[in-house]
Amino acid sequence: MAMYTNHPVSALPTAPPRETTGHLLLRAWCVFVILLALGGVGLVNAAGPVVAAVVAVAAAVVSAVIWVVTRPPMAVRRLPWLAFAYVAWATASIAWSAWPAASVLTWLLLVITTFQGLFVGAVLTWRDVVRAVASAAKWIVGLSLLFEVAVSLLVRGPLLPGFVVPSARMDPMLYWSRDNLFDGGRVQGLFGNADLLAAAMLVAIIVFGVRLAAGAPRRVLLVLWTALAAFLFVRAGSATAFIAAAFVALVLGTVLVMRTARRPGERTRWYLLYAAIGLGGGGALWLGRETVFGVLGRGADLLGREGIWADVLTRADQRPFAGWGFSTPWIPTEPLIDGWIVEHDQTVVQAHSMWLDAYLQLGVVGVALLALVFFAYVWRSWFFAVDRPRWDLRDDRPHSPLTLLPTLIGALLVVQGLTESGPLLLWGWMFVVLFGAKIKQTPLVGVGPSEQSISIERGELLRPSA
Numbered sequence: 001m002a003m004y005t006n007h008p009v010s011a012l013p014t015a016p017p018r019e020t021t022g023h024l025l026l027r028a029w030c031v032f033v034i035l036l037a038l039g040g041v042g043l044v045n046a047a048g049p050v051v052a053a054v055v056a057v058a059a060a061v062v063s064a065v066i067w068v069v070t071r072p073p074m075a076v077r078r079l080p081w082l083a084f085a086y087v088a089w090a091t092a093s094i095a096w097s098a099w100p101a102a103s104v105l106t107w108l109l110l111v112i113t114t115f116q117g118l119f120v121g122a123v124l125t126w127r128d129v130v131r132a133v134a135s136a137a138k139w140i141v142g143l144s145l146l147f148e149v150a151v152s153l154l155v156r157g158p159l160l161p162g163f164v165v166p167s168a169r170m171d172p173m174l175y176w177s178r179d180n181l182f183d184g185g186r187v188q189g190l191f192g193n194a195d196l197l198a199a200a201m202l203v204a205i206i207v208f209g210v211r212l213a214a215g216a217p218r219r220v221l222l223v224l225w226t227a228l229a230a231f232l233f234v235r236a237g238s239a240t241a242f243i244a245a246a247f248v249a250l251v252l253g254t255v256l257v258m259r260t261a262r263r264p265g266e267r268t269r270w271y272l273l274y275a276a277i278g279l280g281g282g283g284a285l286w287l288g289r290e291t292v293f294g295v296l297g298r299g300a301d302l303l304g305r306e307g308i309w310a311d312v313l314t315r316a317d318q319r320p321f322a323g324w325g326f327s328t329p330w331i332p333t334e335p336l337i338d339g340w341i342v343e344h345d346q347t348v349v350q351a352h353s354m355w356l357d358a359y360l361q362l363g364v365v366g367v368a369l370l371a372l373v374f375f376a377y378v379w380r381s382w383f384f385a386v387d388r389p390r391w392d393l394r395d396d397r398p399h400s401p402l403t404l405l406p407t408l409i410g411a412l413l414v415v416q417g418l419t420e421s422g423p424l425l426l427w428g429w430m431f432v433v434l435f436g437a438k439i440k441q442t443p444l445v446g447v448g449p450s451e452q453s454i455s456i457e458r459g460e461l462l463r464p465s466a
Contacts, residue, residue: 027128029066030120033059034136037113037427038200039143042190045161045176060112063119072122078440079118082376083433086369087114090326093362097325099334106327106425113426117433126445129438130402134211137204141229144189144197148181155179161192173344186237198241199416201233203427206248206408213401244415251411252404258386259399267386305352305419311341312351316360323363328424354417354424370424374414377436381406389444400445406435 036043036059043052090107097103124132151159158175160166172178176192178185189197208226216222233241254270261267316323330337332347341348351357358366385407389397409431413423422428 026066026070026123027132029062030124030128030132031135031139033063033116033120034132034427034430035139037116037430038136038140038203039190040426041192041196042143045190045192046163048162056109056112060115063116066123067119070123074122075441078437080373080376080433080437080440082369082373083114083436086366086373087111089362089366089369093323093326093366096322097327098336099325099327099331102327102331102334102337103325105331106329109425110326110328110429113430114433117430118437120430121434121438121441126400126402126438126442129434130207130210130214130405133203133405134207134216137200137207137229138225140190140200141204141225141232144187144191144200144232145228147190148177148187151177151179152181171344171346173346181235187232187235189232189236194236195238195240195420196422198233198236198238199244199412199420199422200427201229201236202241202245202248202412203409204229205233205245206412207405210401210405210408213404240416240419244412247415248408248411252408255382255385255404255407259388308341308343308348308352309356312353312356312360315340316356316363319363320359321363321365323359323361323366326361328357328361328421350421352419352421354421357421357424373432373436374410374417374423377432378407378410378414380439381410381435384439384443389447402445406431406439409435 036056040052040056043055087110090110094100094103094107120129120132151157155165155177157179158166158170158172159177159179160170160174161176166175175188177188180187186194187197188194189200191197191200205226208222208229212219212222212226233245257270258267261270324336327334327337328350330347330349332338332349337349338347351360354370355367358370362369385399385403388399413428413432416428417423423432
């Protein structure tokens, strides 16, 4: 006999799972770690190299303690061993280094950066890694813009590192800020260098775009952050960054086209087409570099870089196999560096090419190891972006926008590395280690032990979603 009741037969509603306080604090710490890598040059300008070094070492100690406490799952055989080999060769070079003190100091920075990249990738999921990079990028965008506004409104003139107001006009290369925000000149942000600011802003634009494509909340604010980053990117006026942005756009278009392939051989035609476009475009850019860089307000020699490259090659050829010893960046107080290559009465502290820097410091062995590191990174990040997520017979799962971030950052680093040494230190090297290790450890977003760990995710074991 049917019975009528006012009591519901379904389960009582429950609150949605929420992130634990510990996980929120963990992600906040990772945001600080990434911020320290992105804005490390700004910290040096503000507080000096000694304070910056103390902060970097202290941050590494804290991360090590957190790693021991959380014990994130990690497959040893899937660690970035090629990156470790490069670090090991840099370590060995201390034995024959022509500047041993500089080698030890910069080697410590390399080890800390490598460790922090591993740490962030180990304790955060893919979703949280992208969120942490985006949060750190917001801080860099906001602080750079606020800094330039404060200089223009309060100082009303150039500013030297350490918040020192110059008493007389000096070479603009020495200024932390040139007070160009409202007069149309190139702005430098926290970095005191327009090229470094432009590269960081391009990272911000990339990660904000990935977040928007992934359906991030508060989209209006995210669009505003993207617009601010684009404003600073344009105002920085970096020729290298403009070329890198074009290459990133090309890579993005290629990935999106590759994702539409349905048959095994369908990608081959696209690979051939884009290879022809890339090689043809690169050749045309080199042959017409005088016109292109003239339009961008630069000389055909990229502000004297060809002269720097010639000097570096001359010295590097004296020790071609093992190099002169690791030192990234160069320490200007070293006798062999001080006054060696001078630009605007200042000693140059990099080769303005990561490949020449590696050749000078670590010889052909170092160049070979670095080439393997970047080849492996680009290879894995490419297929991480273009392949559909698959761990069973089902082959129709949608691509995740999050998988775009490593390959787009890789495109930026490859172009930047041609005329800058940035990919060898701070955020450049950290992202190579972070994303390279993360792809090896967790090749599928949301799937695998490191994506579902109780200590990492939300305090509960989540089942993989389709």
